Amino acid sequence: xxxxxxxxxxxxxxxxxxxxxxxxxxxxxxxxxxxxxxxxxxxxxxxxxxxxxxxxxxxxxxxxxxxxxxxxxxxxxxxxxxxxxxxxxxxxxxxxxxxxxxxxxxxxxxxxxxxxxxxxxxxxxxxxxxxxxxxxxxxxxxxxxxxxxxxxxxxxxxxxxxxxxxxxxxxxxxxxxxxxxxxxxxxxxxxxxxxxxxxxxxxxxxxxxxxxxxxxxxxxxxxxxxxxxxxxxxxxxxxxxxxxxxxxxxxxxxxxxxxxxxxxxxxxxxxxxxxxxxxxxxxxxxxxxxxxxxxxxxxxxxxxxxxxxxxxxxxxxxxxxxxxxxxxxxxxxxxxxxxxxxxxxxxxxxxxxxxxxxxxxxxxxxxxxxxxxxxxxxxxxxxxxxxxxxxxxxxxxxxxxxxxxxxxxxxxxxxxxxxxxxxxxxxxxxxxxxxxxxxxxxxxxxxxxxxxxxxxxxx
Amino acid sequence: xxxxxxxxxxxxxxxxxxxxxxxxxxxxxxxxxxxxxxxxxxxxxxxxxxxxxxxxxxxxxxxxxxxxxxxxxxxxxxxxxxxxxxxxxxxxxxxxxxxxxxxxxxxxxxxxxxxxxxxxxxxxxxxxxxxxxxxxxxxxxxxxxxxxxxxxxxxxxxxxxxxxxxxxxxxxxxxxxxxxxxxxxxxxxxxxxxxxxxxxxxxxxxxxxxxxxxxxxxxxxxxxxxxxxxxxxxxxxxxxxxxxxxxxxxxxxxxxxxxxxxxxxxxxxxxxxxxxxxxxxxxxxxxxxxxxxxxxxxxxxxxxxxxxxxxxxxxxxxxxxxxxxxxxxxxxxxxxxxxxxxxxxxxxxxxxxxxxxxxxxxxxxxxxxxxxxxxxxxxxxxxxxxxxxxxxxxxxxxxxxxxxxxxxxxxxxxxxxxxxxxxxxxxxxxxxxxxxxxxxxxxxxxxxxxxxxxxxxxx
Numbered sequence: 031x032x033x034x035x036x037x038x039x040x041x042x043x044x045x046x047x048x049x050x051x052x053x054x055x056x057x058x059x060x061x062x063x064x065x066x067x068x069x070x071x072x073x074x075x076x077x078x079x080x081x082x083x084x085x086x087x088x089x090x091x092x093x094x095x096x097x098x099x100x101x102x103x104x105x106x107x108x109x110x111x112x113x114x115x116x117x118x119x120x121x122x123x124x125x126x127x128x129x130x131x132x133x134x135x136x137x138x139x140x141x142x143x144x145x146x147x148x149x150x151x152x153x154x155x156x157x158x159x160x161x162x163x164x165x166x167x168x169x170x171x172x173x174x175x176x177x178x179x180x181x182x183x184x185x186x187x188x189x190x191x192x193x194x195x196x197x198x199x200x201x202x203x204x205x206x207x208x209x210x211x212x213x214x215x216x217x218x219x220x221x222x223x224x225x226x227x228x229x230x231x232x233x234x235x236x237x238x239x240x241x242x243x244x245x246x247x248x249x250x251x252x253x254x255x256x257x258x259x260x261x262x263x264x265x266x267x268x269x270x271x272x273x274x275x276x277x278x279x280x281x282x283x284x285x286x287x288x289x290x291x292x293x294x295x296x297x298x299x300x301x302x303x304x305x306x307x308x309x310x311x312x313x314x315x316x317x318x319x320x321x322x323x324x325x326x327x328x329x330x331x332x333x334x335x336x337x338x339x340x341x342x343x344x345x346x347x348x349x350x351x352x353x354x355x356x357x358x359x360x361x362x363x364x365x366x367x368x369x370x371x372x373x374x375x376x377x378x379x380x381x382x383x384x385x386x387x388x389x390x391x392x393x394x395x396x397x398x399x400x401x402x403x404x405x406x407x408x409x410x411x412x413x414x415x416x417x418x419x420x421x422x423x424x425x426x427x428x429x430x431x432x433x434x435x436x437x438x439x440x441x442x443x444x445x446x447x448x449x450x451x452x453x454x455x456x457x458x459x460x461x462x463x464x465x466x467x468x469x470x471x472x473x474x475x476x477x478x479x480x481x482x483x484x485x486x487x488x489x
Numbered sequence: 490x491x492x493x494x495x496x497x498x499x500x501x502x503x504x505x506x507x508x509x510x511x512x513x514x515x516x517x518x519x520x521x522x523x524x525x526x527x528x529x530x531x532x533x534x535x536x537x538x539x540x541x542x543x544x545x546x547x548x549x550x551x552x553x554x555x556x557x558x559x560x561x562x563x564x565x566x567x568x569x570x571x572x573x574x575x576x577x578x579x580x581x582x583x584x585x586x587x588x589x590x591x592x593x594x595x596x597x598x599x600x601x602x603x604x605x606x607x608x609x610x611x612x613x614x615x616x617x618x619x620x621x622x623x624x625x626x627x628x629x630x631x632x633x634x635x636x637x638x639x640x641x642x643x644x645x646x647x648x649x650x651x652x653x654x655x656x657x658x659x660x661x662x663x664x665x666x667x668x669x670x671x672x673x674x675x676x677x678x679x680x681x682x683x684x685x686x687x688x689x690x691x692x693x694x695x696x697x698x699x700x701x702x703x704x705x706x707x708x709x710x711x712x713x714x715x716x717x718x719x720x721x722x723x724x725x726x727x728x729x730x731x732x733x734x735x736x737x738x739x740x741x742x743x744x745x746x747x748x749x750x751x752x753x754x755x756x757x758x759x760x761x762x763x764x765x766x767x768x769x770x771x772x773x774x775x776x777x778x779x780x781x782x783x784x785x786x787x788x789x790x791x792x793x794x795x796x797x798x799x800x801x802x803x804x805x806x807x808x809x810x811x812x813x814x815x816x817x818x819x820x821x822x823x824x825x826x827x828x829x830x831x832x833x834x835x836x837x838x839x840x841x842x843x844x845x846x847x848x849x850x851x852x853x854x855x856x857x858x859x860x861x862x863x864x865x866x867x868x869x870x871x872x873x874x875x876x877x878x879x880x881x882x883x884x885x886x887x888x889x890x891x892x893x894x895x896x897x898x899x900x901x902x903x904x905x906x907x908x909x910x911x912x913x914x915x916x917x918x919x920x921x922x923x924x925x926x927x928x929x930x931x932x933x934x935x936x937x938x939x940x941x942x943x944x945x946x947x948x
Contacts, residue, residue: 038705054894058691058692059692060694060712062711062713063712063921089530108576109766128867129512144567165682176859183677186677187678190674190677190678191531191678196674197656197673197674206856214656214673215649215655215656216518218642218649218731219646219649219650231517232517233518235519240538251733251737251740253519253521253522254521254733256715273733273736274710274713274732275712275867276711276736277709277710277732277735277736277739280736280739280740281710281739281833284743285829288747288750288825288829289826289829290827291750291825292822292824292825292923293746293818293819293821293822294822294825294826295529302830302833302835302836303827303829303830303835303844303847304529304830304835304836304837304840304843304844304847306849308847308851308854309854311847311851312850312851312854312855313561314857315819315822315851316854316858318818319815319819319822319855319858319859319897320858320859320862321902322814322815322818323811323815323859323862323863324862325814326811326814326815327811327862327863327866329810329811329814330807330808330810331807332813333806333807333810334807334872337803340495340803340806341803344796344799344800347790347799347806347809348789348790348793349789349793350806350809350810351785351788351789351792351809351810351931351935352782352785352786352789352815353780353785354790354810354814354929355781355784355785355813355924355927355928356778356785357922358780358817358924358927359752359777359778359781360749360774360778361780362752362923362924363751363753363774365751366747366748366751366753367748367753367762367770368751368762370744370747370748370762371761371762371763374740374761374768375610376761376762376763377761377762377763380744381763384763385762385763388762388763388767391771392575392767392771392774393772395767395768395775396775396778398772399775399778399779400778400779400782401787403779403783404782404783404786405787438778439505439548464751464821464923465814465817465818465821468814468817471812472810472814475874477809
């Protein structure tokens with residue numbers, strides 16, 4: 031969140047050349063907080079302030095700025111300061127920035143950088159989006175299994191200023207293949223003369239560059255890791271994903287899931303709710319609202335085809351919203367529960383029959399409750415004259431309550447099965463959003479309703 | 490997730506007394522994985538296997554077991570091994586276990602423990618659920634600002650085996666008040682003779698024992714921390730929350746939010762979807778399904794009150810599901826977006842007018858799209874005889890499309906405002922679930938529909 035509170039003070043200090051105060055402020059604070067305070071200033075002002083900080087703090091603050099601000103700031107003509115900043119940024123943040131730059135800006139900046147950085151950027155930006163490769167960083171420490179603990183500690187001490195984390199250090203063989211890891215805690219607890227090969231853990235969790243980024247982040251969460259090593263096809267260590275990036279990814283994926291669930295299209299926007307333009311919000315929501323609107327019209331066509339039934343028994347219209355709502359609610363519930371279990375890898379497609387069985391039992395209970403309530407309501411509290419001659423109130427009550435019960439069972443089981451099928455077809459289960467589900471359940475409900483009416487009343 | 494795959498092998502090894510193989514297996518593996526493998530064995534078997542591991546690994550594996558298994562295992566008669574395990578467990582996991590024990594079991598176990606551990610348990614279990622105090626651990630390292638870096642490193646080395654983390658170390662004054670922190674990285678990079686007071690960061694993020702646990706977890710996420718110190722009212726350092734616990738909390742809160750959103754009651758169950766009994770699932774879902782069913786009946790009563798309008802113009806019934814669906818969809822969308830922004834602290838109640846303005850604009854666009862489509866549909870594709878004598882098709886088309894447009898605006902704005910109001914009233918915004926919202930939106934929609942019909946057609 032951007033915080034405008036300090037902008038006037040900072041401007042005032044800048045105009046009065048009180049650099050020492052600003053310098054102290056930006057050196058001491060948390061880089062994220064500083065970024066929030068300066069986010070609303072002009073790029074020129076931000077540069078002025080950033081340049082007062084030590085280059086490592088400067089790069090950290092810069093990485094916490096919104097992507098569009100970052101892009102604007104490096105697109106200008108400040109060769110020297112930009113190069114200095116880019117060289118210092120952590121490789122994953124830098125690759126992310128290059129992903130967002132215009133091609134000609136990126137090319138111009140690339141030639142300013144040392145060869146190693148240039149290669150690193152080209153390498154990291156080559157991984158497909160949403161993969162572990164695209165989010166990993168290349169600033170990691172490695173050790174050799176034949177080093178002693180003492181040698182390793184002094185290597186880590188040298189690495190400390192420049193590496194993303196020094197708390198997990200990976201052990202590679204001479205070909206660079208990942209063979210183990212050792213934590214800094216373990217290192218400082220071990221006797222100085224011991225071999226790394228003897229203190230390291232060989233059972234190291236890792237991921238491949240082309241694995242889904244959410245899967246990688248979940249591994250970090252599940253095994254309480256500080257970092258997860260990323261390897262290529264030959265198990266060569268090429269990067270790491272740190273826990274803080276994993277938290278960000280899980281947060282983004284969660285927002286995406288929630289939005290899909292509510293039929294909102296498109297990825298996560300940079301910028302908060304209020305910052306994003308109304309038209310952008312509209313675009314993200316319009317597609318599904320319109321598609322679902324068309325389905326709604328189709329539902330109307332289905333009802334219209336039962337026009338004569340409805341004309342002779344108008345009371346059915348009074349309970350249509352209840353039927354739709356009950357179907358939508360129970361279907362959304364089961365879909366949500368199953369989807370959540372899929373996300374947390376508690377369920378898979380092969381459990382489909384167990385799921386159907388379980389949801390059938392649950393919905394049978396729900397059906398009995400709801401069916402009973404609505405039977406009572408129709409049978410005892412219908413206004414006189416609601417039912418035409420020749421049809422008994424009992425049978426009308428039966429039609430409505432039986433339809434409701436069937437609708438609940440159908441919706442619940444349908445809602446539970448759809449995410450499983452989506453997963454099997456490698457479609458994101460969250461796409462089967464609650465509104466889309468509700469629409470299908472509505473249509474099914476109408477058919478059930480008039481079908482039951484025909485069966486019981488013959489109209 | 491429990492993994493039955495190794496259970497037969499482990500039983501076989503146990504029966505053949507091949508302890509070395511088991512010992513090697515449980516010493517080398519990740520404690521969470523080992524816990525998944527042995528989770529489905531009997532408590533006696535689990536004890537036998539656990540006791541082959543070194544006590545620190547044993548405590549870790551034990552903490553990853555489901556709570557009901559943990560409870561069963563310590564409720565037996567194994568005084569010595571239980572005491573050993575409880576002494577070794579990390580304080581937060583242990584306090585959590587004691588929360589779940591029967592009072593007489595807890596009392597019996599407490600007297601077996603050393604005084605310090607007993608006090609620690611009584612202290613940690615005294616914090617209210619859902620607070621930072623209830624999730625913190627007391628195994629943290631502290632330093633004095635007058636110590637040198639060299640002294641501190643050797644203190645950290647001594648602390649390493651027993652502390653939850655040694656990567657963040659907090660600095661306290663002589664009263665135990667939190668005055669700064671230093672990372673192990675910084676420590677090993679600093680010159681040995683420097684004072685801690687000169688290398689520490691004074692701007693340290695912290696939380697209070699009675700703060701909401703989600704707020705604490707969000708701080709860890711936002712500032713990319715490894716741990717967050719927890720202080721009492723006098724800013725005395727009393728515990729820390731680590732990033733891995735924060736990740737677990739955010740995952741639980743996310744599941745809870747999602748369930749509330751879909752009108753599922755109750756907290757997170759221990760055990761996965763398939764493990765939880767159908768009846769438990771039923772109980773969690775029934776309350777809202779029934780409440781919403783009653784509201785659905787009420788909606789029916791409202792429709793019934795417009796019986797004569799509906800009788801004279803049956804075509805209105807065909808478009809009722811569309812109206813309801815459009816209202817539900819757009820309302821859920823805006824509610825979801827606003828709720829998500831509230832969760833991420835991007836919005837607060839004082840933004841309410843900005844939110845209304847924004848949602849009004851978005852919904853106006855949506856209204857125009859949907860209104861146009863449905864006007865075309867009714868005007869050009871209505872079956873002949875759908876409209877009675879004396880009423881023009883144009884005015885009927887107008888009634889339906891204007892109602893739809895108004896319904897979309899009302900639902901969108903209503904959906905966005907409700908979470909803000911809930912937050913203001915200190916009710917969890919997620920409780921205003923999508924189904925509950927849909928129900929209110931449905932009722933409003935019916936009133937709009939027949940109100941517009943009356944206004945335009947005079948029926």
